[in-house]
Amino acid sequence: MKVLVTGGTGYIGSHTVVELIEQGYEPVIIDNLSNSKIKVLDGIKAISDIKPRFEKFDICDIESLDKFFENNRDIKAIIHFAAFKAVGESVEKPLLYYYNNLVSLMNLLRAMKKYNIANIIFSSSCTVYGDTEELPVTENSPVLPAQSPYGNTKQIAEEILSDHAASHKDFNSISLRYFNPIGAHPSAHIGELPIGEPENLVPYITQTGIGIRKELQVFGNNYNTPDGTAIRDYLHVVDLAKAHVVALKRLIDRSNKRNYEVFNLGTGKGVSVLEMIESFNRVSGLSLNYKIVDRRPGDVEKIWADTSYSAKELRWETESSLDEAIKTAWDWEKRLAKEK
Numbered sequence: 001m002k003v004l005v006t007g008g009t010g011y012i013g014s015h016t017v018v019e020l021i022e023q024g025y026e027p028v029i030i031d032n033l034s035n036s037k038i039k040v041l042d043g044i045k046a047i048s049d050i051k052p053r054f055e056k057f058d059i060c061d062i063e064s065l066d067k068f069f070e071n072n073r074d075i076k077a078i079i080h081f082a083a084f085k086a087v088g089e090s091v092e093k094p095l096l097y098y099y100n101n102l103v104s105l106m107n108l109l110r111a112m113k114k115y116n117i118a119n120i121i122f123s124s125s126c127t128v129y130g131d132t133e134e135l136p137v138t139e140n141s142p143v144l145p146a147q148s149p150y151g152n153t154k155q156i157a158e159e160i161l162s163d164h165a166a167s168h169k170d171f172n173s174i175s176l177r178y179f180n181p182i183g184a185h186p187s188a189h190i191g192e193l194p195i196g197e198p199e200n201l202v203p204y205i206t207q208t209g210i211g212i213r214k215e216l217q218v219f220g221n222n223y224n225t226p227d228g229t230a231i232r233d234y235l236h237v238v239d240l241a242k243a244h245v246v247a248l249k250r251l252i253d254r255s256n257k258r259n260y261e262v263f264n265l266g267t268g269k270g271v272s273v274l275e276m277i278e279s280f281n282r283v284s285g286l287s288l289n290y291k292i293v294d295r296r297p298g299d300v301e302k303i304w305a306d307t308s309y310s311a312k313e314l315r316w317e318t319e320s321s322l323d324e325a326i327k328t329a330w331d332w333e334k335r336l337a338k339e340k
């Protein structure tokens with residue numbers, strides 16, 4: 001079965017493509033390579049023995065998208081990863097984010113209608129819960145005002161999907177609210193490839209460990225948490241990728257309860273920044289150089305998932321431990337260093 005994966009050469013997309021191939025699906029990738037590299041396809045081939053079909057264009061370009069669907073009438077489902085995701089950049093360039101993240105989604109929804117494609121999985125984020133007071137957060141926790149234009153694009157996208165689903169009974173959609181994906185494929189053939197200085201914690205840690213960065217800055221140690229640093233729910237990207245295959249099966253089998261559903265994808269455990277550093281030190285045998293600095297504006301204090309609904313409905317739970325996930329991130333960083 002052919003599945004379109006937008007953003008399929010990106011971090012989460014590439015790991016999902018591998019899992020799709022493993023489960024017998026035929027992923028077809030569209031990516032404009034704005035935040036990924038074509039050589040990711042070689043990494044996928046090294047793992048799966050199959051180089052997936054790839055087309056390079058911007059899905060905001062409706063004519064190219066139309067041509068694509070004209071030539072690919074047998075696509076049964078879409079997994080839509082393509083978006084911009086840098087929170088800080090979205091504050092500086094909000095229109096870029098609203099345009100790219102929302103026009104791409106609307107182009108896909110219109111094409112789905114025109115070409116009779118029923119199923120779509122959308123990459124949402126725990127950022128929709130904002131600075132929540134309810135912990136852990138369930139899928140029914142309130143969606144609080146977005147902390148950034150990026151976060152707002154996820155909230156608006158979810159509303160677009162929900163409204164579209166309400167008016168189109170034959171349309172089937174799932175939003176997956178990811179908590180913090182980390183790590184790489186255990187083969188170290190694919191992983192996270194931040195362009196420039198990483199914004200996210202784990203690539204910053206591994207780049208500091210390997211010597212690309214001098215030290216990690218820990219953003220704040222005066223939060224109301226046991227060690228004072230902020231808490232997140234970090235899940236292995238391979239576990240996250242597998243959840244997409246489960247959600248896809250749910251849509252295709254029509255075992256979904258409603259034609260728009262939302263699931264949290266996390267481990268259910270909160271981990272502090274200092275605990276992340278301890279995990280890295282255990283796994284690498286190093287002692288990471290870090291210093292405490294001021295809080296990063298816009299950061300929430302703590303958030304982790306209530307995973308009971310996804311465990312019950314999707315029968316999906318994370319399998320990897322934190323140390324296992326960090327080890328794969330470290331193996332990937334070491335491989336990148338060797339290739340240089």
Ligand code: NAD
Pocket residue numbers: 006007008009010011012013030031032033034035036057058059060080081082083084085100104123124125126178179180181
């Ligand atoms: P990524 O940047 O690695 O992958 C996104 C891919 O989409 C990139 O390869 C990029 O080149 C492509 N792309 C962007 N805009 C495009 C367009 N208009 N047309 C075609 N291709 C386009 O990001 P990721 O970490 O793999 O994230 C995937 C999705 O998951 C995004 O929607 C992101 O917002 C969401 N998400 C990510 C995280 C995270 O921590 N990584 C957390 C929550 C949600």
Ligand code: UD1
Pocket residue numbers: 085086087125126127147148151180199200201202204216217218219220230231232273296298299300
């Ligand atoms: C952010 C977004 C999330 C988005 C994700 C992917 C928010 C609230 N969340 O997640 O929506 O999907 O990025 O881009 O905006 N940290 C340091 N030093 C660093 C980097 C990070 O101490 O150099 C800390 C942060 O303060 C935070 C934790 O590490 O407490 C995780 O940060 P990060 O990896 O950037 O993810 P989020 O901010 O949780």
